[in-house]
Amino acid sequence: MTPPNTQPTEAPGIRSQPSAPAADSAAPSPRYTHAALDALRSQGDPLADETVAAMFAAGDVGDVNTLMRFFTTADQKLPPGMPSSAADYLEATRMPPDWVDWDVMERARVFFIDNAAHINTGLSFMSMPATYAIPRVARLLASTHSMDYPSRRMAETGQFVTYLMQPNAFEAGSKFLPAAQKVRLLHAAVRHHLRASDRWDEERDGVPLCQEDMLGGQIAFSLLVLDAMDRMGVHMSQEGAEAYHYAWRVIGAMLGCNTEAAPRDLTEARAYGDLYALRNLGPSDAGVRLNAQLMRMYEDVVPGTLLDPIVPATIRYLVGPTIAEWLEIPRSPFDTVAQAVPVLLGLLETVEDSSPLAEWALDKAGHLLTRFELGALTRGRVMQYAIPEELKSEYGVRSHAARNQRWTPPPPTSVG
Template sequence: MNALRQCGDELADATVATLFERGETGKFNTLMRYVSVAGQPLPDGLPDVARAYLHETSSPPSWVDWEEMEKARLFFIDNNVHISTALSFAAMPACYVVPHIAKLLSATHALNYPSKRMAETGQFTVHLMQPDAFEAGGRFLPAAQKVRLLHASIRYHLRREGRWDTAALGTPICQEDMIGGQMMFSMQVLDALHRLGIHMSVDGAEAYHYAWRVVGAMLGVDQEHAPEDLDQARAFSDLYMTRHMGPSDEGVALTRQLIDLYEEVVPGTLLDPVVSALIRHLIGDTCADWLGVARTPWDTVVKAAPALMNVLETIEDRSPLGAWALDRLGHLTTLFELSSLTRGRVMHYAIPEHLKKDYGLSTAVPRTRRWTPPAPVVPPAGTVRPAGTV
């Protein structure tokens, strides 16, 4: 694991370095706003190095088991609202409880727009679990290509500007951290589902982990070192967290923004404490204390979630109509949450051309301040605009 801290993503790093050295990053971001689905012709004027990267990363790994991916998709459909809850209130706080990851997240301007960060994560997962995710017309492949370059750009900025202690922390967004992130969005989510009382089959859990293994490969994770099954994933996840987790000012600030964001999404104020209570229930008291999550009277109430889940699952098991209604409700709940965060816009995962001047979080973002998406860029004359893009 120490050796993995020295390794980044050779292909993406070389692509980003060339884009910046040639001053072509802005052109890339502008043109790639109109590339949102797989199989779409790349726009004229796209830098050659970017075109070569997009061609090389345009297909999923050759080893993908599509039957297993279909199992993962069905698992997501059956548990979509629970998975969304686990991603928001367990996986994201798990990222924040690793101080150097919280520091990395604090380095980008997106820190000032928590709804944008959460919308990108939610939209990425929804794209992954669509039937056409890896086919022409699907939105997942272009999103994965852009996220991989986004990670590389953060490495580029931090190393070039001398703002990262590589000797002590290793390469920014190194292979160990990328595998750790893969565990947070797979194992940490599965653990949270267990704490919520969701009954999962071993096949379903294995398929869900497998889907994120595929994602990891597409985001530049070296599969020679990534866990192949749930047992290996558990061992890696536990070791990674015990190696790195702890308190940090950045973690506290990021968690406060997360709580404020979802308290805005929940109508009224009566249920606001549920957000903190749910985070505490899913990540445990020690991590919650490190992240400054307040204790509330709802802490005890939230612990009854498994009993409620048992009732709902009994309805689902005994009634086909009940199963359809609950799946539909979960789907609509997920769409409502995502639409509240995106404000109906498509997230573009652009390469940041600058990072924050420092890692400080000295100014709190008012709860009434929401992310305002940028105005649509007017395409050059003669550009054909793909259907469904903004």
């Protein structure tokens, strides 16, 4: 497949905003240069990497996975027999960062409650496909057995975000904290396997699941989701959008991201995302296969086949034509329908802003839709985050006062 452009003119989170003239484009952040991202590409997550290396060296991985199935809530006593390497790691990572602003986190939780269905749509139809347009990341994802079943990754992501947005997410009894600890180890295990194999060119691609890509993922799940919501016509305040991004900064820190390098606000997130995309976006066979699996999974969740074409149409509309071509997303008559979504959602948002009853009804409908989506993906099961003992042998695959405000996405930066 020959992409329409060698460098993307449209991409999630970096597309030119029609309302922002070129003269208003923000200058690139001095924090983010090619040299800075080159350095991040050579970094992993030392704490988690050392823990995983010790577990594999001692042959403890199977036992740890078994024991960690019973470790599901914060402040729960560790199961007897937990190897010291895992126990030390769990103790070192059991608390959130000491710099967390809890008022902002509460605003993020309210933002999530108000926009749960829209956030899930952004995650599902923009963030996930966008990661497949990074060839290096697509190859890495294709190396894991779980990507034979994209519903599992979607279910794990949805469950993880749902845990985060509970009122007790960082308190005793929280399910989020143990989930974050396990996901961080899972990432380190993938890194461990690929570095030990002959299937990863570290000189060309850097450390597997490097800091550059970890921060890129943080952008995908924060700024790109907000971009998707904006493109769908969802009303949101600047305060709410910044709080949502801040929550992902906290998540990133707990998953081992370099907090010094992480974007501090949405303007810096745009600068990082633009440069990251310029360096890394492109077509790949792995990306095409992964996205095809993802679309089939979405189509299976929706009863019948009549509305199946809306899946590729929605993804194509949100990610833009360049990435859509790279991922070989088929065109359909529903492409035009997808472009009308912002008008419909804009009308619904206007009704919601003007009526407390309509606001309650639409929030309730969004909550039920979110529960349905997660239930369909998990089939009622709790998803376990296990450390992979091996990889695939081949790469196969409201604040209510602000409801009527409209967040304006940061303009694209000038990168080169």
